[in-house]
Amino acid sequence: MSKRRDPNTMDLFHDYQPPEVAARFEPDVAKGGTLDVKIARVLSEAMSRSGKSREQIAAEMSDYLSQNVTENMLDCYASPARRDHKITLERFIALIDVTGCHELLGFVCEFSGFVAVPFRYGEVIQLWQTEERLAELERRRSALRGRVGGLLK
Template identity: 50%
Template sequence: MKSRDRFTADLFDWQPPKVAVGFEADLSGNRLGSRISRAVSLALKECGKSRAEVAEAMSSELGYPVSADMLDAYASEAKESHRITLERFVALVTATGCLDLLGFVAGLFDHVVVPGRYQSLIELHLIEEHEKDLARMKQTVEAKWRAGR
C-alpha cells in the first residue's frame, strides 16, 4: 500500500476562500426584528468575548453606557420593545469584529459585502464583460453592413 504524501496539499480537498462576509447559519424568518435579534445573538456567540466585554467596548465607542443586559435584550426575539439602533449596531460590529453582521444587512437587499481589496478585480470583470458586449454588437453591425452591400 502506498503511503500518502503529507507535504503536498490534496487538490480535491481545496475549498475557495470565503469572499463575501455573512453568516453561514440560516437567519430567514417572517419578522425582520426576529432575524436581527438572531444575527445579534450569533455575533455575540461567535466573537469570543463576554457580553460584558462587548458592552464595555461599545460604551467606549459610543461615549455612553451600554450594558450586558441591553445586549441580552437585543439578542432576544421575545424583547420586542428593545431593538438595537443603527449607531449601536455599528458599535456592535466594531466591538465584536463580526463583519458577518454587515453581510446580513446587505443580504436583505440581495447584495453582498466583500473586502475592499476585491473592488478593482470586480470592476475589471465588469469592464471585460462590457467589452464582450461591445464586440458582439460590433460583429452584428458589421454583419448587417456586409449583408447590405
C-alpha cells in the same frame, strides 16, 4: 512505478479550501420569523461567535462610541421577545467592529440582493464588470458590422 505523494505538499485538488469571500451567516441562523426575530437571532449569533462576554462587548462598544452601552441593552437587542428595544445604526456598526462578525453586513445586504465582500476584492469585481461590459460592446459592434456590411466601403 507509481509516484508517492509528498505528505508535506498540499494537493491543490484535494486539500485546498478556497477562502469564504462573501460575509454571510448559514441559512438557518436567520430563517423564519419576522424581521425583528431575524435581527435578534443574528445579533445574538454575532455576540456568541465573538468569544467575548456581553459585558466585554458592551464595554468595548462604549469605548468605540464614547457613549454608555450596557450588557442589559445587548440582551434586549438579542431577545426576539423585546420588540421595544432596537439596535441603532451606530451601535450596529460598533457591534460589527467589536465582534469582528462581518456576517452582519451580509445579513443586511441580502435584503437588497447584494453580498458583502472585503474591500480588497473591490477592484477585482470592478475589473470583472469592466470586462463584461467590454465583451458586450464587442458583441454589439460585431452585430452592427454584420448588418452594415459593405456600406462602410
